[in-house]
Amino acid sequence: MRRIAVVGAGGAGKTVLANQLGARLGIPVTHLDALRYDTGWNLIAEDEFAARQRAAVAADRWITDGNSLATLPIRAAAAAAVIVVDPPPLVCLWGILQRRWRYRGGQHADGVFDRITWFFLRYVILYRRRHLPRTLACIAQHGPHATVVHLTSRRQAENFVAQLSGQEDGR
Numbered sequence: 001m002r003r004i005a006v007v008g009a010g011g012a013g014k015t016v017l018a019n020q021l022g023a024r025l026g027i028p029v030t031h032l033d034a035l036r037y038d039t040g041w042n043l044i045a046e047d048e049f050a051a052r053q054r055a056a057v058a059a060d061r062w063i064t065d066g067n068s069l070a071t072l073p074i075r076a077a078a079a080a081a082v083i084v085v086d087p088p089p090l091v092c093l094w095g096i097l098q099r100r101w102r103y104r105g106g107q108h109a110d111g112v113f114d115r116i117t118w119f120f121l122r123y124v125i126l127y128r129r130r131h132l133p134r135t136l137a138c139i140a141q142h143g144p145h146a147t148v149v150h151l152t153s154r155r156q157a158e159n160f161v162a163q164l165s166g167q168e169d170g171r
Contacts, residue, residue, distance in 0.1 A: 001025070001080055001081045001147075002027065002060060002061045002062075002080060003057065003060075003061065003062055003078055003079050003080045003081070004018075004021060004027070004062070004063045004064070004079060004080065004081045004082075004083060005063075005064050005072075005075040005076060005079040005081070005082045005083070005143075005146075006018045006021070006063065006064065006065045006066075006082075006083045006085060007066070007067045007072065007075075007082065007083070007084055007085070007135055007139075008067060008084055008085030008086055008127075009067065009085075009086070009089070009092045009123070009124050009127035009128075009131070009132075010067075010092060010095075010096060010120060010123065010124045010127075011091075011092035011093060011094070011095030011096035011099065011124055012085040012086065012087055012091075012092050012095065013085050013087065013095060013154060013157055014065045014066065014067070014085050015031060015065050016157075017065075017083065017085055017151075017157050017160075017161070018031070018063050018064075018065035019065075020161045021063055021083075021161065021164070022063050024161060024164055025063075025164065027061045027062060027063050028059075028061065028062060028063070029062075029063045029064075029065060030056045030062060030063070030064050030065070031064075031065050031066060032053070032064060032065060032066025032067075032068055033066060035049060035052040035053060035056065035066075036049055036066070036068070046070065046071075049068070049071060050071050050074060053071050053074045053075060054074055057074060057075055057078035057079075058078075067131075067135070069131065069134060069135060069138060072135065072138045072139070072142070073138060073141075073142040075143075076138060076139045076141075076142040076143030076146060077142045077143055079143055079146045080145075080146060080147065081146055081147040081148070081149060082139050082143055082146050082147075082148050082149070083148075083149045083151065083160075084132075084135065084136070084139075084148065084149065084150045084151065085151050085157060086128065086132060086150060086151065086152050087151075087152060087153055087154060088128075088152075089124060089125045089126075089127065089128065091153075091154065092124045092127070093121070093124060093125070096116060096121075096124065100116060136148075
């Protein structure tokens with residue numbers, strides 16, 4: 001795998017997984033939050049966001065981390081693999097709380113911008129029911145050539161990373 005798109009709900013563990021894969025495989029990671037916002041963490045125009053993604057996926061080797069459904073066709077069409085990180089909503093909410101506690105909000109060193117709103121929390125809670133089916137349909141339409149890996153727990157994600165390196169995680 002040389003071109004990997006990691007998608008999923010907020011707090012699902014996309015960034016952690018993308019960073020682990022990047023380190024394990026020696027592939028640069030692009031966080032969509034870093035492309036989505038300007039240097040003051042203001043949203044940029046959608047066409048500029050799409051252009052930044054096109055530039056990122058034009059490389060031979062890349063991992064993207066983020067879940068913009070509007071621009072997922074760009075990533076899915078270029079990806080060799082799409083990893084769907086899909087733990088239960090309560091696990092995602094716990095991940096959001098842990099991230100908030102660890103970083104105290106704002107910009108994180110790993111490229112994520114932590115902005116918790118009621119809209120965001122509702123999105124996370126309803127992700128599996130409302131957004132995941134559209135995400136999977138988009139991947140099927142724009143990335144039929146891509147291998148899709150659907151991880152429904154943190155343990156599956158850990159095992160997936162361990163298998164890539166040919167190591168067992170001992171659990």
